[in-house]
Amino acid sequence: xxxxxxxxxxxxxxxxxxxxxxxxxxxxxxxxxxxxxxxxxxxxxxxxxxxxxxxxxxxxxxxxxxxxxxxxxxxxxxxxxxxxxxxxxxxxxxxxxxxxxxxxxxxxxxxxxxxxxxxxxxxxxxxxxxxxxxxxxxxxxxxxxxxxxxxxxxxxxxxxxxxxxxxxxxxxxxxxxxxxxxxxxxxxxxxxxxxxxxxxxxxxxxxxxxxxxxxxxxxxxxxxxxxxxxxxxxxxxxxxxxxxxxxxxxxxxxxxxxxxxxxxxxxxxxxxxxxxxxxxxxxxxxxxxxxxxxxxxxxxxxxxxxxxxxxxxxxxxxxxxxxxxxxxxxxxxxxxxxxxxxxxxxxxxxxxxxxxxxxxxxxxxxxxxxxxxxxxxxxxxxxxxxxxxxxxxxxxxxxxxxxxxxxxxxxxxxxxxxxxxxxxxxxxxxxxxxxxxxxxxxxxxxxxxxxxxxxxxxxxxxxxxxxxxxxxxxxxxxxxxxxxxxxxxxxxxxxxxxxxxxxxxxxxxxxxxxxxxxxx
Amino acid sequence: xxxxxxxxxxxxxxxxxxxxxxxxxxxxxxxxxxxxxxxxxxxxxxxxxxxxxxxxxxxxxxxxxxxxxxxxxxxxxxxxxxxxxxxxxxxxxxxxxxxxxxxxxxxxxxxxxxxxxxxxxxxxxxxxxxxxxxxxxxxxxxxxxxxxxxxxxxxxxxxxxxxxxxxxxxxx
Numbered sequence: 001x002x003x004x005x006x007x008x009x010x011x012x013x014x015x016x017x018x019x020x021x022x023x024x025x026x027x028x029x030x031x032x033x034x035x036x037x038x039x040x041x042x043x044x045x046x047x048x049x050x051x052x053x054x055x056x057x058x059x060x061x062x063x064x065x066x067x068x069x070x071x072x073x074x075x076x077x078x079x080x081x082x083x084x085x086x087x088x089x090x091x092x093x094x095x096x097x098x099x100x101x102x103x104x105x106x107x108x109x110x111x112x113x114x115x116x117x118x119x120x121x122x123x124x125x126x127x128x129x130x131x132x133x134x135x136x137x138x139x140x141x142x143x144x145x146x147x148x149x150x151x152x153x154x155x156x157x158x159x160x161x162x163x164x165x166x167x168x169x170x171x172x173x174x175x176x177x178x179x180x181x182x183x184x185x186x187x188x189x190x191x192x193x194x195x196x197x198x199x200x201x202x203x204x205x206x207x208x209x210x211x212x213x214x215x216x217x218x219x220x221x222x223x224x225x226x227x228x229x230x231x232x233x234x235x236x237x238x239x240x241x242x243x244x245x246x247x248x249x250x251x252x253x254x255x256x257x258x259x260x261x262x263x264x265x266x267x268x269x270x271x272x273x274x275x276x277x278x279x280x281x282x283x284x285x286x287x288x289x290x291x292x293x294x295x296x297x298x299x300x301x302x303x304x305x306x307x308x309x310x311x312x313x314x315x316x317x318x319x320x321x322x323x324x325x326x327x328x329x330x331x332x333x334x335x336x337x338x339x340x341x342x343x344x345x346x347x348x349x350x351x352x353x354x355x356x357x358x359x360x361x362x363x364x365x366x367x368x369x370x371x372x373x374x375x376x377x378x379x380x381x382x383x384x385x386x387x388x389x390x391x392x393x394x395x396x397x398x399x400x401x402x403x404x405x406x407x408x409x410x411x412x413x414x415x416x417x418x419x420x421x422x423x424x425x426x427x428x429x430x431x432x433x434x435x436x437x438x439x440x441x442x443x444x445x446x447x448x449x450x451x452x453x454x455x456x457x458x459x460x461x462x463x464x465x466x467x468x469x470x471x472x473x474x475x476x477x478x479x480x481x482x483x484x485x486x487x488x489x490x491x492x493x494x495x496x497x498x499x500x501x502x503x504x505x506x507x508x509x510x511x512x513x514x515x516x517x518x519x520x
Numbered sequence: 521x522x523x524x525x526x527x528x529x530x531x532x533x534x535x536x537x538x539x540x541x542x543x544x545x546x547x548x549x550x551x552x553x554x555x556x557x558x559x560x561x562x563x564x565x566x567x568x569x570x571x572x573x574x575x576x577x578x579x580x581x582x583x584x585x586x587x588x589x590x591x592x593x594x595x596x597x598x599x600x601x602x603x604x605x606x607x608x609x610x611x612x613x614x615x616x617x618x619x620x621x622x623x624x625x626x627x628x629x630x631x632x633x634x635x636x637x638x639x640x641x642x643x644x645x646x647x648x649x650x651x652x653x654x655x656x657x658x659x660x661x662x663x664x665x666x667x668x669x670x671x672x673x674x675x676x677x678x679x680x681x682x683x684x685x686x687x688x689x690x691x692x
Contacts, residue, residue, distance in 0.1 A: 016571045019538070022531050022534040022535055022538065023535065023538075029542070060524075085550070086546055086550065087548070089546050089549075090542075090546055093545070093546060149638075151637070154637060160626050160632060160633070160635070161568070161635055162568065162635050162636075162637040163634070164637050165570060165635075165637070166567060166569055168679055168681070168692070169679070169692055182521060216535065216539055217539070217542075219539070220539040220540075220542060220543045221543070223543065224543045224546065224547055227547075228547050238675055238677070239676065240673075240676055240677060240678060241557055241558045241563075241564050241675045241676075242557065242675070243556060243558070243560075243674075243675055244555070244556050244557045245554065245556075245557065246551040246552070246554055247551070247554070247555045248549075248550050248551065249549040249550075249552075249553075250549055250550065256555055259557065334529060435585075470553050514603050520629045
């Protein structure tokens with residue numbers, strides 16, 4: 001299964017990269033499917049409020065009422081109805097793509113189990129919300145969907161009287177219809193609650209797409225509403241089977257599937273798919289790396305790790321010994337072992353003179369002190385005419401493959417672990433240039449590794465790279481796992497550029513470390 | 521390399537194209553392909569009832585000894601079994617068996633209503649529909665019977681139900 005997933009991921013990343021060229025990472029719909037889902041949900045909720053206010057919800061009146069707003073008041077009621085319908089369809093589409101994308105990226109186990117598991121009930125709630133909406137129209141399609149749903153649920157031994165008996169002539173009343181209205185409001189509200197739970201373990205959740213993407217998709221729906229307005233079927237008639245139905249396959253595909261198989265067959269498909277999704281986190285997977293560790297003597301309570309942690313895994317607590325100060329504390333259940341906190345810590349600067357560099361918050365499997373030693377050793381061993389230090393990412397294109405006599409590669413757990421001062425340290429320690437690589441924005445296994453690194457190196461986020469570092473000697477080249485050739489090409493181009501620089505041109509003054517034994 | 525500037529005409533055109541494609545995908549599967557639930561010239565017969573069968577045994581009078589053993593407020597002379605009979609059903613269409621089954625009473629004490637829902641797709645046209653039911657285990661034969669010639673139009677739904685206040689089995 002893993003090879004299929006990797007193949008699918010490579011294809012998806014090619015698509016994402018293609019769209020990056022036209023939308024940019026921030027506006028690329030493929031990289032913000034979850035946010036787009038929220039966006040469509042907001043549109044459906046907003047338009048639904050208007051429809052709820054103006055529609056007559058009696059069983060005899062609702063169809064007439066909807067017909068009036070669709071045809072007579074098409075310029076407002078009709079457009080809002082179409083927006084309501086198409087945004088709901090869009091929600092299903094992006095939700096399923098979001099599910100597929102997270103699966104292909106392998107985001108369903110370890111620390112991510114919570115988001116994955118809590119996402120599964122939202123699928124049921126989205127479908128329950130949408131299907132219930134079709135019943136409210138109370139046209140032939142709504143009646144067909146209501147009867148088919150009732151027949152499906154009647155297979156379960158939960159009703160003393162079959163639900164289908166509600167749809168026999170003379171049985172249905174306005175009270176039942178009021179229940180449907182209540183459900184069509186209650187279930188979407190439950191959906192919002194479920195989505196709130198779904199994003200609880202991630203900080204700065206991507207629930208609002210960029211302005212360009214939000215505007216683009218809204219205009220798209222609006223144009224669609226004008227070009228192909230949503231219309232109803234004929235009024236529901238309990239005595240006949242509608243001959244032809246224009247089914248909304250995003251939601252109502254389950255009904256033909258049930259009649260093609262059986263109610264039991266549909267339960268098998270729906271229940272089996274749900275159980276499979278719930279069981280995915282239990283499948284064998286790579287064990288999670290050790291989590292971050294705080295070193296109190298080196299933590300000054302600056303809160304940068306707290307702000308930068310993509311999973312809200314750091315809490316700031318009152319310092320036990322220094323009144324008025326705070327101390328970072330790692331929440332083990334939430335920590336993703338990404339190391340972005342270590343990259344955010346101001347104590348991670350390699351210019352500190354201590355022999356044993358210990359930072360305020362560190363990763364046991366790749367401590368900052370060991371990274372400094374490794375970098376010094378590798379740069380000192382370079383013999384090529386142009387010496388380049390490469391900071392790579394284990395989740396992205398394998399930087400280890402570009403190592404040679406003139407290229408020292410330091411592979412990080414995540415590029416976000418890189419304190420920007422390491423770039424300056426490498427340049428002042430003998431490297432002619434530094435290349436930073438990692439996953440493309442939106443592909444980062446730990447959400448913000450790419451974004452934070454880019455902002456830190458651009459001086460827009462703390463800790464920032466000092467402005468004195470010459471831009472000509474720093475190259476950023478994002479490349480996903482399958483984009484090895486892109487990384488090699490970027491490195492070759494960077495090397496050529498460095499060759500064209502004079503030996504002392506744009507070069508920082510060398511730095512000779514003066515080490516002391518004492519720490520802190 | 522494409523310039524990502526939002527004013528680049530190529531970027532604008534490409535974005536419009538992709539948004540248009542997105543809209544087309546949403547629109548197409550929103551109503552297409554059409555679905556015909558029932559083949560042409562077919563009708564639907566639904567058997568649906570929720571009906572209490574008769575008690576499985578006769579009511580009887582308690583003996584004076586039995587009454588004496590009961591608390592004073594519980595001394596009701598007549599006692600009837602709670603359990604209800606299952607409903608046996610047989611439907612013949614034009615002399616051919618269409619369905620035969622039984623609906624057990626609901627509840628742990630089997631004292632609830634028997635419910636059943638089945639749907640049968642049949643050719644439209646004139647049919648002789650014969651429905652027989654038994655709601656009493658103490659009677660061997662079918663004690664509720666209705667036989668009628670019906671004409672079903674294409675796509676018409678006919679419901680077979682049974683209610684005491686409707687005089688037993690009825691077609692709707």
